[in-house]
Amino acid sequence: MHRFSFVHANFLFMEIRSISIFGFCNIKQFDINLTEFNALVAPNNYGKSNVLEGIRFAFRFIAATEDERQTMMSDPSFIPINNATSGDAFRFGIELANGEGADDVVYSYSFSFEWAKNNGGLGCCITNESLTEISKEYRRPHTLIKRTKDDGGLYVSSVSGRCNKDAKASGTQLVIDTLYGNDNVFYKDVVSGLKNLGVNMVGISGFDKHTLCKFIYNLKEQEPTRYSLFEDAVTHIVPNIKAITPTCSQMGLATSNVPYRIEDAIYDMRINERSNNQDISISRLSSGSRRIITIIAEIIKAEMTGSSLICIEELENSVHPKLLENMILMVQSFAEGIKVLTTSHSPYLVRYLKSRQLTFGLPTEEDVASFHKLKQTKVKTVVKRASAMEMTLGEYMFDMMLNLKPESEEITELFD
Secondary structure: OOOOOOOOOOOOOOEEEEEEEEOEOOEOOEEEEOOOEEEEEOOOOOOHHHHHHHHHHHHHHHHOOHHHHHHHOOOOOOOOOOOOOOOOOEEEEEEEEOOOHHHOOEEEEEEEEEOOOOOOOOOOEEEEEEEEEEOOOOOOOEEEEEEOOOOOOEEEOOOOOOEEEEOOOOOOOOHHHHHOOOOOOOOHHHHHHHHOOOEEEEOOOOOOHHHHHHHHHHHHHHOHHHHHHHHHHHHHHOOOEEEEEEEEEEEOOOOOOOOOOOOEEEEEEEEEEOOOOOOEEHHHOOHHHHHHHHHHHHHHHHHHHOOOEEEEOOOOOOOOHHHHHHHHHHHHHHOOOOEEEEEEOOHHHHHOOOHHHEEEEOOOOOOOEOEEOEOHHHHHHHHHHHHHOOOOHHHHHHHHHHHOOOOOHHHHHHEO
16 A cells, blocks of 8 residues: 655644553553554453543543543543452643754653542642653653642743743643743743643544535545545545545525524535445444544644544444455554554564554453553464464454453463
8 A cells, every 4th residue: 555644733742652651540550651553352341442542531631621521530430340440549641842863852741640539528738740751852851840749749941941930720720721821931832732732532432424524524624635545545435435425515504684693514425436326424324334434534634733642442343354454554653753552452463563563452450450561571482472372462362352361371481
């Protein structure tokens, strides 16, 4: 498949190097160093979806208002109730870079808060926050923001200063909120980058025809080059589709002079398939074809809006195994410069990825989510074992994940 490349829009783009999540649903601790394309691979009910939800939650929390954060810190959908995680504070950490190669300047940012509790209204309070810079200029990490539960946060106000300026952040306020838009802070671009971190979530919710078709219609009208790439990609992945025509029908236009006029528009995509004698609506396509179109559109949207991360729930869902490799190549090609994280319970996907791109779910005695990479020194060992059993690597890994016991020696032998 040929390679597509985009020029990012005028956004401060920061590359995400790693992510960590603590105290969310059944996640006690999750850490991942991101390659360009990453897959969380595990059978059902291992916490893969919770990881994606945790990432979305953290990004929303950073961008939220104080009232929205108060609600989020009280959301029973995400408060840990597992015996091993109940009472744990939520913590999110992220490592970002805004340079290239040897000139990288890496920033490590984290925050934590206490979930709502039933003992006298305690909880719902940000407890820690930090921002450090790691670069050749400093021999050790340079602390830019430091906060504990008992203060409103301290920050560095000048290049030569120390971390001693009072941020006066409230219990529902992040220090980066107070610094956002402050032109006197020399790392204002980093603060702005954090506040505007973008993540595109694909497959977390159901198919939204209106939103998708409206985006593609506007793409064709306003960005014809990007639209051509979109159509080329769809017809390449789904050969049965010959052409796509976005449509917009104006409805409810009042003809008289009224105080308020409703102007509703119905958006659609008319699909020309080789086997049909007339175009059909996208809603009549198979779920797999609709999903492919949605994923391509979301990747283009992520590129246009300066998103740093795309999360895809089960990339292989409704996609024929023979199309999966092309899907992976397409995603990697379109999302150049943007990190991709997908969940999967398909042994086929393992076949098309390198071991460093795969993170596997492992059983634990506490039934908490636990994800680990294969030790690089053990990859050949696992491949040989799979071959000896006449299994693909994916089949072998899923068989092993389903049969491993929490106390198994194979866990410490094979996984980091």
